[in-house]
Structure formats: structure tokens, C-alpha cells
Amino acid sequence: MRLFFLILACSIALARGTHAEPPFPGSVPFEIQVVPAPPAEPWRLLAVEHEGVIYIAANQLAAALHLEKFWRADLGRLVLSGKSHRISVIEGTDLAVIDDGRLLHLAGPVFLSAGQMMLPLDLFIDENGEPLPWIEEPLVFSKSERRLRIGVPKASLEASRAKVSDTGWQLTLNGTSRLNPEVRQEAGPELIVRLSGTAYDAERFPLPQPRSAWMSWLLGYRSESTADGLELHIIPAAASRGYQVTSRDSNQVEITLGSMTESLQPFSGTSFVSLHRIAIDPGHGGSDTGVTVKGGKEAKLDWSLAGYLQQELLNAGMDVVLTRSDNDDPSPESRSNVANHTNADLLLSLHVHGRPGGPIVYLNAGGGQTLGASSLDDLGFHHYGTDHGSHESDSRVIGTAIIQSIVTSGVSNNMSPGIEAASIPELAGARMPALLLEMGTDPRNGWSDSRLRSLAQSIAAGLRLAAGSR
Numbered sequence: 001m002r003l004f005f006l007i008l009a010c011s012i013a014l015a016r017g018t019h020a021e022p023p024f025p026g027s028v029p030f031e032i033q034v035v036p037a038p039p040a041e042p043w044r045l046l047a048v049e050h051e052g053v054i055y056i057a058a059n060q061l062a063a064a065l066h067l068e069k070f071w072r073a074d075l076g077r078l079v080l081s082g083k084s085h086r087i088s089v090i091e092g093t094d095l096a097v098i099d100d101g102r103l104l105h106l107a108g109p110v111f112l113s114a115g116q117m118m119l120p121l122d123l124f125i126d127e128n129g130e131p132l133p134w135i136e137e138p139l140v141f142s143k144s145e146r147r148l149r150i151g152v153p154k155a156s157l158e159a160s161r162a163k164v165s166d167t168g169w170q171l172t173l174n175g176t177s178r179l180n181p182e183v184r185q186e187a188g189p190e191l192i193v194r195l196s197g198t199a200y201d202a203e204r205f206p207l208p209q210p211r212s213a214w215m216s217w218l219l220g221y222r223s224e225s226t227a228d229g230l231e232l233h234i235i236p237a238a239a240s241r242g243y244q245v246t247s248r249d250s251n252q253v254e255i256t257l258g259s260m261t262e263s264l265q266p267f268s269g270t271s272f273v274s275l276h277r278i279a280i281d282p283g284h285g286g287s288d289t290g291v292t293v294k295g296g297k298e299a300k301l302d303w304s305l306a307g308y309l310q311q312e313l314l315n316a317g318m319d320v321v322l323t324r325s326d327n328d329d330p331s332p333e334s335r336s337n338v339a340n341h342t343n344a345d346l347l348l349s350l351h352v353h354g355r356p357g358g359p360i361v362y363l364n365a366g367g368g369q370t371l372g373a374s375s376l377d378d379l380g381f382h383h384y385g386t387d388h389g390s391h392e393s394d395s396r397v398i399g400t401a402i403i404q405s406i407v408t409s410g411v412s413n414n415m416s417p418g419i420e421a422a423s424i425p426e427l428a429g430a431r432m433p434a435l436l437l438e439m440g441t442d443p444r445n446g447w448s449d450s451r452l453r454s455l456a457q458s459i460a461a462g463l464r465l466a467a468g469s470r
Contacts, residue, residue: 055111057118064150172253218236221233221417295448309350332428364424402462
């Protein structure tokens with residue numbers, strides 16, 4: 001308690017000298033639609049936005065959240081008290097005291113306007129629109145829709161189905177409440193549909209599994225649970241000229257790929273990447289033989305595939321360097337250093353894996369630790385990692401082209417899970433586009449020399465496609 005009153009005294013002293021003249025110059029007043037749990041009716045909440053900070057009216061929000069208000073005009077102090085927590089703020093300061101001692105710095109100062117105490121929204125809701133730990137009511141806030149749901153649990157995916165026709169492919173998703181799809185188109189093209197604020201239980205309500213009939217319209221399909229919801233990653237086939245993502249009603253979303261019609265959004269034009277020198281990294285090697293699959297040990301298969309791909313690329317007029325010899329197993333850092341020192345345009349790591357399924361392309365999820373970074377950290381320097389992230393777009397273009405080429409060539413009869421980001425040591429130090437290609441193994445059809453040659457030809461065709469040549 002002593003700490004609480006000490007903090008409060010300091011805040012009061014600050015408030016005496018920094019009373020704002022609200023509303024702020026340039027602030028924009030607006031209303032937030034509040035959607036309470038049924039049977040209560042929606043209503044409007046007074047709000048103001050200034051320099052990206054949203055302020056809300058304390059009196060109205062306190063009533064909605066069933067918080068008791070305690071106000072001392074002489075101190076400019078407001079206390080909001082719930083069943084288990086208490087929030088204290090003072091006019092003119094950007095500090096809040098949670099319970100009896102936790103100090104919270106707000107995005108902007110509390111101020112009084114037209115008889116209403118205006119509080120920064122980040123006192124109640126985090127950056128994902130979810131309630132902070134001291135808020136006892138379930139909340140979901142959508143900044144884009146300017147909508148606040150109170151007492152309503154976030155949507156859960158409860159059903160899905162896919163269908164294929166002569167004109168396209170369609171995936172329908174049903175939720176327990178409103179689904180808010182966000183669409184992003186990556187280079188390649190790769191279509192990403194994000195359902196933020198949506199709970200997804202893959203065991204109870206699994207998404208439809210890829211089928212061979214889908215491959216007329218899409219070559220890559222993967223779902224990914226995130227901290228904030230669900231993402232769908234889709235790589236279209238050549239026949240899919242456009243896409244559409246619609247919300248037919250508040251609880252249903254339809255994702256459509258098909259031949260170009262007026263109702264579909266065209267995929268963006270494919271960008272090309274300059275590819276003259278390729279650094280091929282055959283996976284494993286030496287005493288690290290990798291997994292054993294039908295056809296041999298992975299290290300030997302990776303080496304054979306690299307040799308066939310090297311010849312294909314040389315025939316296409318490209319330069320090629322290898323990151324290891326036949327029986328060598330260099331460190332991940334040594335592999336990327338070969339690509340860096342030879343000024344390669346691409347580092348491509350090859351792996352023939354024992355898992356079933358189609359090809360997966362991995363991108364490195366973050367920069368690696370460079371030589372001497374830890375000692376520099378000890379001297380007070382801040383380590384920013386490598387610049388691999390700046391090449392992500394080009395890496396996606398190349399990865400998508402390789403997947404499209406492999407799947408359409410018939411080397412893999414399975415749909416690709418697409419492009420994933422992961423921590424890949426071999427790629428972490430690369431100063432150019434870099435990716436790891438992992439091929440699944442069909443237990444009925446192992447890896448013969450002729451099949452490895454066909455795979456090398458399809459990879460080379462994908463690289464030529466990414467470079468804008470055939």
C-alpha cells in the first residue's frame with residue numbers, strides 16, 4: 001500500500017503541472033459500436049483518436065463493464081473497481097496503477113472532456129483486441145470495424161467444407177459468431193486468408209483434407225493456427241486466374257478460386273528474380289546420413305539430386321556452386337558462407353525426407369547470430385541479426401515457382417503444404433534469397449535415379465520460371 005500511495009503522490013505532482021487542454025488539437029471524435037451479449041441491444045460509445053491513440057469515455061465503459069467509479073475532483077483522480085481488480089488514473093498523466101502497486105505506462109495521457117474522463121484504450125485492451133488481465137469481462141475489439149463486443153466470447157470455427165466444380169474451387173467456413181477475414185496476397189502468387197480472433201480446434205473441427213481433384217485449381221494448401229486465430233495459405237494452379245473471399249453472413253466465409261470472371265479479383269502479376277549463380281546445398285553429408293527412405297539414405301539422395309540439378313542449371317546457362325563435397329558435413333554457417341563468398345543469387349538447400357506428402361518450401365523465420373555477435377553484445381552493441389528478412393519476397397517468388405513446377409510435372413502426386421517459415425540454421429546467415437526444399441517420399445514409389453533426374457528437371461524449370469525464362 002505504501003508503494004501505491006508513493007506512486008499516486010508522484011502522479012498527482014505531475015498532474016498539477018501538466019493539465020492538458022482537451023480535446024487535443026487535431027483529435028478526431030467518433031463512435032464505437034458496442035455489441036453486448038443478448039438480449040441487450042447494441043449502443044454507441046464516445047471515442048476520440050489522436051496521433052493513433054484511441055480514447056474512450058470512462059463513464060460509459062465503466063457501466064458496460066460493471067465497474068464502480070470513484071472520482072475525486074480536487075485530485076483529478078478516478079478509480080474503477082471490479083470484483084477482483086482496481087484501476088487508478090489521474091487527469092493529465094499517462095500512468096495507471098493496477099491494484100495496489102503495478103504501474104502501467106499508457107499510450108497517451110488521461111484527460112477530461114465535456115464532463116467525461118477520456119481513457120486510452122490500451123488500459124483495457126491489448127494490441128490484438130483482447131482484454132488485459134485486470135479486465136474481468138470478455139471483450140473483443142476490432143479497430144477496423146470500430147466495434148467492441150462485450151460479454152461475447154470470440155468466434156470459434158465449427159464447420160467447414162470444400163467443393164470443386166468445372167469453374168473453380170470453393171472452401172466454406174462456418175463460425176459460432178462473426179468471422180472477420182483479412183486477405184493478403186504474397187508474391188508468387190500466394191494467397192493468405194487470416195481469420196483473426198477466431199478459435200480453431202483442429203481435433204474437433206478439422207479443415208477439409210486436400211484431394212487430388214483440387215489440383216486443377218490449387219497446388220498448395222496449408223492451415224496454420226496462430227496466437228490470434230487461423231491462417232490459410234493457398235498456392236493457385238495455372239487455371240486459377242482469380243480469387244474471391246466473401247462473408248455471406250456474419251458467421252460464414254467463402255474462399256473461391258477459379259477461371260477469371262467479373263466477380264473474381266485477379267492475382268497480381270508474377271515478379272521475376274535475377275538468378276545467375278545458384279548455391280546448391282545438399283542436405284546432411286559425412287557421418288550425418290539423414291533418414292533412410294525407399295531408395296537409400298537421405299544424404300546420398302540429396303547429393304545425387306544436387307548433381308543432377310547442377311547439370312540442368314549449367315545447361316540453362318547458370319553458374320552453380322555446391323556447399324559441400326560428397327562425404328563432407330559442413331556446419332550450417334559454413335554452408336551459408338559459401339553462398340555469401342561466391343556472391344550467389346540464391347541459396348537452395350535440398351532434402352529428400354521420409355514423410356509422406358508433397359513438397360514443402362521453408363524460409364528462415366529470423367536472422368541468425370553472426371560471428372562475434374555475443375562478444376559485441378557484452379560490449380553494449382545491439383545485435384540486429386542478418387538481413388535475410390529483406391529477401392523474403394524474392395524467396396517466396398522462387399519457392400512458389402518451384403512448388404508449381406514440381407506438382408504440375410507429376411514428380412509429386414500430392415498437393416504441397418506450401419511455404420512455411422521456420423528456424424533453419426543453414427539459411428540463417430545467407431545474404432540473398434534462401435530456401436530449403438523438402439520432398440516427401442511416396443512409400444509405394446521410392447527414389448530411383450530416373451525419378452531424381454525428373455525432380456531436378458522440375459526444380460530447374462521452377463528456377464527458370466522465377467527468373468522469367470523458360
